[in-house]
Each structure stands twice: as structure tokens, then as C-alpha cells.
Amino acid sequence: MEFQMQLPVGVAGMVERLQESGYAAYLVGGCVRDALSGLQPHDYDITTDATPDEIVAVFGETSCTYYGKAFGTVCVKQGSDSAEITTFRTEGAYSDARHPDTVIFSKHVEDDLSRRDFTCNAIAYDPRTGLLDPYHGAEDLQQGILRAVGTPADRFHEDALRIMRGMRFYARFGLVPEPATETAMRECAPGLDKISAERVFTELCGMLMGAHITEVLEKFPEVLAVRIPEITPCIGFAQHSRYHDFTVWEHIARTVGNAVPDLTVRIAMLLHDIAKPDCFTMDARGGHFKGHAALGAKKADVILQRLRCDNRMRETAVQLIYWHRFTPREMPQVRRMLGKMGEVKFRQYLAVLDADRVSKQRITTESRRKIDRAEALLEECLQKDLCCTIRQLAVSGNDLKALGYEGREIGQMLQAMLDAVITGEIPNEREALLAYAGPVGTV
Numbered sequence: 001m002e003f004q005m006q007l008p009v010g011v012a013g014m015v016e017r018l019q020e021s022g023y024a025a026y027l028v029g030g031c032v033r034d035a036l037s038g039l040q041p042h043d044y045d046i047t048t049d050a051t052p053d054e055i056v057a058v059f060g061e062t063s064c065t066y067y068g069k070a071f072g073t074v075c076v077k078q079g080s081d082s083a084e085i086t087t088f089r090t091e092g093a094y095s096d097a098r099h100p101d102t103v104i105f106s107k108h109v110e111d112d113l114s115r116r117d118f119t120c121n122a123i124a125y126d127p128r129t130g131l132l133d134p135y136h137g138a139e140d141l142q143q144g145i146l147r148a149v150g151t152p153a154d155r156f157h158e159d160a161l162r163i164m165r166g167m168r169f170y171a172r173f174g175l176v177p178e179p180a181t182e183t184a185m186r187e188c189a190p191g192l193d194k195i196s197a198e199r200v201f202t203e204l205c206g207m208l209m210g211a212h213i214t215e216v217l218e219k220f221p222e223v224l225a226v227r228i229p230e231i232t233p234c235i236g237f238a239q240h241s242r243y244h245d246f247t248v249w250e251h252i253a254r255t256v257g258n259a260v261p262d263l264t265v266r267i268a269m270l271l272h273d274i275a276k277p278d279c280f281t282m283d284a285r286g287g288h289f290k291g292h293a294a295l296g297a298k299k300a301d302v303i304l305q306r307l308r309c310d311n312r313m314r315e316t317a318v319q320l321i322y323w324h325r326f327t328p329r330e331m332p333q334v335r336r337m338l339g340k341m342g343e344v345k346f347r348q349y350l351a352v353l354d355a356d357r358v359s360k361q362r363i364t365t366e367s368r369r370k371i372d373r374a375e376a377l378l379e380e381c382l383q384k385d386l387c388c389t390i391r392q393l394a395v396s397g398n399d400l401k402a403l404g405y406e407g408r409e410i411g412q413m414l415q416a417m418l419d420a421v422i423t424g425e426i427p428n429e430r431e432a433l434l435a436y437a438g439p440v441g442t443v
């Protein structure tokens, strides 16, 4: 036997126990695919002819958690290891392009492999006998090919989410869809409008983090446009600028791939120039996109709400987009931005600037000097613990109350003091601040 999969003890034990009890049992899906690619699997799926009740009878109630019995999946825990054990099944018709109308259990592993999405995910592994690979997934994997199991268009009509899963596998593992699969991914894309926003967004996030995301975005913009129609005007939009070698969409695709692997930053890159077509003007010097950062931030906010992105990530991405055309040159600007964003976001913002910078031309000529300066100012600010927020002022709201300030005046005076500290008008010292505020009514 050529290929041998290293399994966690608990997982190997589960396969053995099922087999000793007279059932067929195989590892299947992502774990086999990952192991064949030399990657560490992140979870283990076992497929068996045992029914859910029989699985529970083998392992005992206390080791098992049911995941929707109807789908035939039981999560089994053995020591510190766990696996999802699923009964062989074939699927009935899909009338909604989302869920099979019925799940039919089967006694044959081949049936189970035939309902899986891509050949690389339709490989079963029995530790005693090795791979069972009727669709030659191992070969496709080796050659870097993504191929739908069966007739691609039928499979994507059944479940359009498979299209986005395919894009994710392309982005993550560099598996390029073979021609028939690629064509069907495009043709069946309208079916994605029936998939829940949460599932679409999960796949989108998964693909954005992949090393091959630039290629995927360049190849399948119209697929993404089904759920993000705002990208359509960006596709093929010429920038008429000597600073840009690429269309808006090509540039966006590059920025995502060139960005650090931080999901929030990559989401920001995906949407950072979304308003460029709206803001385009042209004069003798070429194309301009005045206001696209602010408008882009607004549009991104709408898009990310629609995709059910969590609020924190949405708000950060929107802020990063809003600031992406500006680089602070002076310490007061850095202090104001740092006060608004905090250190983590400020660093994400610098990452956005850099991804943008290196994605404009085939060979980047724009130097990193401006970003380096902003970064150096940030480091200096942090190292000296300079005051950037009202909380860091050497006086508090209570001190102002003692001077007779009330209600909104307190917040206004604190803000005025912060501004004066940041511009260097006064030091962040108690005496100086109290003198600046003076008794109420003096300002």
C-alpha cells in the first residue's frame, strides 16, 4: 500500500471499532484530501454503513452527540480526539438548490462518494486497504485540478454553494477548475441568490484568506457579483491614470492577494475601491476618483450588513476603507487617528495602505517611504505613551465638575483639552490642563 494516513489514536480507534463490529468504515472528505496534500487535517470525517442508532450502539450514548439524526451524522469523542461519523447516503432531488428534499441512507460507499462535490473530496480511505478513489481525485489533486463529481452543471444546480466551495478550494489549494467545471461555475452562479447570506459569507471569508485569491477574483468576478452586485461596474473599468496599470477590478483582486492574511484587512481590500466607478471624472491629467474612499466606506457598510458580517469586523473594515487614501505625515495626525482607532486597527490600516501601494503597477515604483514614516511615528507615539485619547488626559470629568462644568460642557472641554495637548499647545499635565479649562464660563 502506497499511501498511509497518520491518524490520531482516538480516530484510528473509531474506525477499528466500527470495523470490528461488522461495519464498513472509511475516512473521507477534507481530512483525506489534506493528508494527500501533505497538510495537517483540521478535523476528521468517517463514513460508514452503520445507521446513526448503530453508531451510538457501538460507542455508547455518553461518547456521542447527534447532529440532526435525519442527516445521519453523529459526533463521537474518544479521549481528546473526536470525529464526525456519517452514514453512507445518497441524496434525493434538490428542489430549492439548497437542501436535498430527502436523505437516503445507503449500504454502499460508492453511493456516498458520488454525492460529494469535487473529486478531491470524494476519496475514501480505509487504514487496512488504503484509498478508494473511483473519481481519481488523488490524481486531480496531484495535478492541481478541481473537478466536479459527475456532471458539473447538475451538481451546481442541486447546490449552488458548491460553486463558492470550489472557489475556496481554488484559492486555498491552487486547484484550478478544469474547463467543464469552470464553465458550469459561471453558468450556475445565479443559483447563489438562494443560499443564505451566512453560508455565502463563510465561504467568501474562507476564499479571501487563500494564497491564490487574486487568480480566483480575476477569473470569477461575475460569480461574486451575484451576491455583491456593486462589483459589476468595477469589472473592466479603465482608470486612465499613469499611476495605475490595471482596471479597478484587477487592482482590487491584486490588493486582496497582496494583503497580509488578516481577514478584516482582506475584506477591506475587496471593497476599498468599490465606489471608484461612481466617482470617476476625467481631465487633461487623466482619471480621478475624488471622494471614492468615503463613498466606498458607505457602500461597504451596506454590503457587509447584507452579508451578515459581524458588527465589529464590519465597522473596522468600513473605517479602514474610509482612511485608505490618507497617510499621516505629522505626529498630531497620527495621534488623532490612533486615538480613534487604537493600535490594532492602526496597524491594519498601515497594512491596507501597503497592499494598495504594491498593487497599482506591474512593477511597483511607488516607494514605501510615506508608510514607513507613519509607522515610525506610530512606534514613537506608543513608546513615549503620548496622550491620544480623553482617557489619557491628566485630568478627568470630575475635575471639571469641581470647576463648575456641567453636562455637555464637560465632554466639550475634555475634547478641547485633548486637541490642545495633541497640537502641543499645552502639556498633558494636571496644572496646565486645569489652568487651560479655568473656572466655568471663561471659555
Ligand code: ATP
Residues within 6 Å of the ligand: 028, 029, 030, 031, 045, 115, 116, 117, 118, 121, 122, 159, 161, 162
Ligand atoms: P474543510 O477543510 O473546509 O473542512 P471539507 O472538504 O472537509 O473542507 P466540509 O464542509 O467539512 O468540507 O465537508 C466535508 C465533506 O463533505 C467534503 O469534503 C465533501 O466531500 C462533502 N461536502 C461538504 N459540503 C458539500 C456540498 N455542499 N456538496 C457536496 N458535498 C459536500
Ligand code: MG
Residues within 6 Å of the ligand: 029, 030, 031, 043
Ligand atoms: Mg471538513
